[in-house]
Amino acid sequence: MEKADKRCAIVRATLDLVAEQGFHGAPMALVAERAGVAAGTIYRYFESKDVLINEVFLYLEERFFAAVMEHYPEGAPVRERFLHIGGVLVRYCIGAPLEFRFLEQFHNSPYGVAHCREKFFNKDNRDLITELFGEALDSGIVKDLPLPVLFGLAFGPLLDICRDHILHFIELDDELISRCVEACWDAIRR
Numbered sequence: 001m002e003k004a005d006k007r008c009a010i011v012r013a014t015l016d017l018v019a020e021q022g023f024h025g026a027p028m029a030l031v032a033e034r035a036g037v038a039a040g041t042i043y044r045y046f047e048s049k050d051v052l053i054n055e056v057f058l059y060l061e062e063r064f065f066a067a068v069m070e071h072y073p074e075g076a077p078v079r080e081r082f083l084h085i086g087g088v089l090v091r092y093c094i095g096a097p098l099e100f101r102f103l104e105q106f107h108n109s110p111y112g113v114a115h116c117r118e119k120f121f122n123k124d125n126r127d128l129i130t131e132l133f134g135e136a137l138d139s140g141i142v143k144d145l146p147l148p149v150l151f152g153l154a155f156g157p158l159l160d161i162c163r164d165h166i167l168h169f170i171e172l173d174d175e176l177i178s179r180c181v182e183a184c185w186d187a188i189r190r
Contacts, residue, residue, distance in 0.1 A: 007045045010042055013032075015059075018102050019097075019102045022105060023053065031052075053106070056102065057115070068089075069128075072084060079141070079185060081132055082132065082136075086154070086181035087178065090158055090172065090181065093166075094162050133151070134147075143189070154184050154187065155184070157180070157184055158181065
């Protein structure tokens with residue numbers, strides 16, 4: 001197996017194991033076994049399990065942002081850009097349930113807390129979505145609430161409906177996705 005292939009296999013094995021069994025159910029020995037590499041091989045690519053988990057998250061974040069940027073309505077009104085991002089978020093999550101489960105666990109762990117703290121409070125580490133919300137706040141388009149509250153109101157319900165779709169409690173189609181994203185916009189707009 002080539003070097004890049006081994007690294008990909010380790011990332012994929014970690015993603016799958018964490019999604020299936022949680023962080024504690026994904027020891028490095030099991031990751032190595034699932035990836036088809038020797039346990040020591042992992043440490044050639046990743047300094048520690050913490051580094052590996054953060055790398056998997058960054059890999060998924062890059063994939064999500066690549067999906068968001070496809071047909072992103074740059075320069076469009078805030079509402080239109082929000083609707084695009086919300087729709088992509090839902091379609092991405094329901095289209096990749098293992099990735100969604102990994103991301104849920106990541107965001108509800110100390111890893112996710114550190115990531116969110118960096119996103120919300122480090123002005124030098126802003127992303128497209130954080131910038132969009134900043135623009136919406138500055139122009140008075142959305143309710144004057146702290147950024148974490150706006151994110152929770154906007155994206156929390158969308159993540160819940162993704163989970164409900166994956167668990168077969170509801171069946172999301174394009175129309176229902178659009179209506180749900182609109183409802184989340186309505187929750188934060190002035």
